Amino acid sequence: MSDVLLVEKLDGHVALLTFNRPEKMNALNQEVRQALFAALFDLRDDDDVRVIVLTGAGDKAFIAGADIAEFKDARPVDQYRSMQRGNIYSAMEEFPKPIIAMINGYCLGGGCELSMACDIRVASSRAKLGQPEINLGIIPGGGGTQRLPRLVGEGQAMRLIMTGEMVSAAEAEHIGLVEKIFEPENLRDGTLEIARTIAARSPIALQAAKESILAARRMPMDEGLKFERAWFGLLFSTADKDEGVDAFLNKRQADFKGT
Numbered sequence: 644m645s646d647v648l649l650v651e652k653l654d655g656h657v658a659l660l661t662f663n664r665p666e667k668m669n670a671l672n673q674e675v676r677q678a679l680f681a682a683l684f685d686l687r688d689d690d691d692v693r694v695i696v697l698t699g700a701g702d703k704a705f706i707a708g709a710d711i712a713e714f715k716d717a718r719p720v721d722q723y724r725s726m727q728r729g730n731i732y733s734a735m736e737e738f739p740k741p742i743i744a745m746i747n748g749y750c751l752g753g754g755c756e757l758s759m760a761c762d763i764r765v766a767s768s769r770a771k772l773g774q775p776e777i778n779l780g781i782i783p784g785g786g787g788t789q790r791l792p793r794l795v796g797e798g799q800a801m802r803l804i805m806t807g808e809m810v811s812a813a814e815a816e817h818i819g820l821v822e823k824i825f826e827p828e829n830l831r832d833g834t835l836e837i838a839r840t841i842a843a844r845s846p847i848a849l850q851a852a853k854e855s856i857l858a859a860r861r862m863p864m865d866e867g868l869k870f871e872r873a874w875f876g877l878l879f880s881t882a883d884k885d886e887g888v889d890a891f892l893n894k895r896q897a898d899f900k901g902t
């Protein structure tokens with residue numbers, strides 16, 4: 644296991660992944676990206692883990708962006724390829740289990756892009772979010788120009804990406820960049836409660852929900868509705884559906900197995 648990314652399996656089928664370069668504000672370098680890939684690869688087939696939570700070590704940063712030190716001598720073709728081949732952001736989106744970003748501080752550049760590739764963003768009231776690449780004379784390269792407008796609308800995305808300015812957690816919540824805010828001291832418990840609530844649902848139904856919601860990005864409405872209907876029908880073949888319906892009818896808690 645790499646020490647730039649700590650992997651902990653917690654109660655309630657939740658895995659907590661912590662970016663661990665606090666002295667560099669958890670800046671995202673190649674080593675961290677590879678460690679995240681490897682961890683997701685392992686967790687994908689681990690039936691004991693149903694929800695992933697990502698956070699940053701220390702109390703300052705989730706991730707303060709791509710490691711700018713790696714930009715200094717980077718060749719254009721390498722930058723292009725590193726974003727194309729093995730794109731971690733797309734891998735997270737395609738990951739069959741829910742991923743929650745627990746944003747504990749600065750969430751900038753590639754960090755903000757990473758949080759947008761998660762399914763849900765929960766932030767500390769002290770967090771600051773933004774896409775400051777324009778200050779370096781570049782633009783977001785990890786999907787920021789595509790995912791940000793989908794979350795907050797084109798105008799707000801233009802404002803954030805063109806000014807490069809950070810927004811507070813409160814403003815991020817207001818524009819739809821984060822879904823929930825907690826005071827710093829409650830962030831971990833509050834986020835894990837959300838994670839455990841989700842992890843108690845049927846894993847197959849969760850995958851169906853994630854794939855169907857994301858399908859809306861690339862499909863016109865009628866195709867998306869068909870896609871949803873296919874998943875909806877398929878779920879009627881699962882033991883989890885029988886369990887969920889039986890639990891409701893018998894006024895008991897469902898125990899979903901993912902089958």
Ligand code: COA
Nearest residue numbers: 666667668670707708709710711712749751752753775776
């Ligand atoms: N890449 C590489 N190193 C980074 C970094 C990044 N994205 N963000 C922070 N660091 C490093 C700093 O260089 C510093 O290292 P040092 O102690 O060896 O000098 C350390 O992390 C602490 O950062 P510092 O700037 O001293 O902290 P601060 O509290 O004054 O400011 C930030 C915090 C996040 C506002 C500031 O670090 C910053 O603007 N970072 C860059 C954000 C950015 O542009 N990200 C997009 C990259 S595409």
